[in-house]
Amino acid sequence: MELKYVGAKPSVSAKGVTFDQTKPDRYTFLNAAVELLEALSFDVTGDKKLYLYNVSGKELNGSELVEMLKKHCAEPEKAFENVQEKTNEMIEKYTKGVDENDGLLVDERRAWLNNIEIMRDYYLQYITNESAYECALNALVDKIHDSHIEEVTFPIGRNYGLVLSHLVDVLRDYKPPYDALLSFEDKDGIAMGKLDMNRPKPLDL
Numbered sequence: 001m002e003l004k005y006v007g008a009k010p011s012v013s014a015k016g017v018t019f020d021q022t023k024p025d026r027y028t029f030l031n032a033a034v035e036l037l038e039a040l041s042f043d044v045t046g047d048k049k050l051y052l053y054n055v056s057g058k059e060l061n062g063s064e065l066v067e068m069l070k071k072h073c074a075e076p077e078k079a080f081e082n083v084q085e086k087t088n089e090m091i092e093k094y095t096k097g098v099d100e101n102d103g104l105l106v107d108e109r110r111a112w113l114n115n116i117e118i119m120r121d122y123y124l125q126y127i128t129n130e131s132a133y134e135c136a137l138n139a140l141v142d143k144i145h146d147s148h149i150e151e152v153t154f155p156i157g158r159n160y161g162l163v164l165s166h167l168v169d170v171l172r173d174y175k176p177p178y179d180a181l182l183s184f185e186d187k188d189g190i191a192m193g194k195l196d197m198n199r200p201k202p203l204d205l
Contacts, residue, residue, distance in 0.1 A: 015111075031060055034068040083131050164182055180197050
């Protein structure tokens, strides 16, 4: 497994490749995610309200991020075992769409298929980074649940807010599910965020 930045999700056509900036490379958020994992791991106070003021602020490289995921994620190898399969499925889906497009000229079809194939390694890395990020989010939820944390206060910046906003959906799908709310406020001139987890919702029987 190798983690490295590749960029936003590509959109391929017969004319070339563009990038969808609304779907950024999840590698962008990995550093913040593992910092939050570390902060949660070193909280030994037992307080249900966690204040994350002393995050390291260090930028980790791809190899260091891999080691951190191995440290915190449950069965990290399992999270990455099907990235090649996912990549192949994505390429097959795009290829099928081109093959079934009767409005394309022969040269357009050939160019489009070639552009898809050219992006194969890019797709693989994009999906690998996405799988790594999902692994980190699941580990964060596990730590929050196991430590019975009800509230996390954190500094705005370095993507912490974005990571925890993504975490809200994961918390809602957790078993038992959490009704989580993310909010932001100014405290003495410092922008702070708060992730508030209510009691787990009862499971429907």
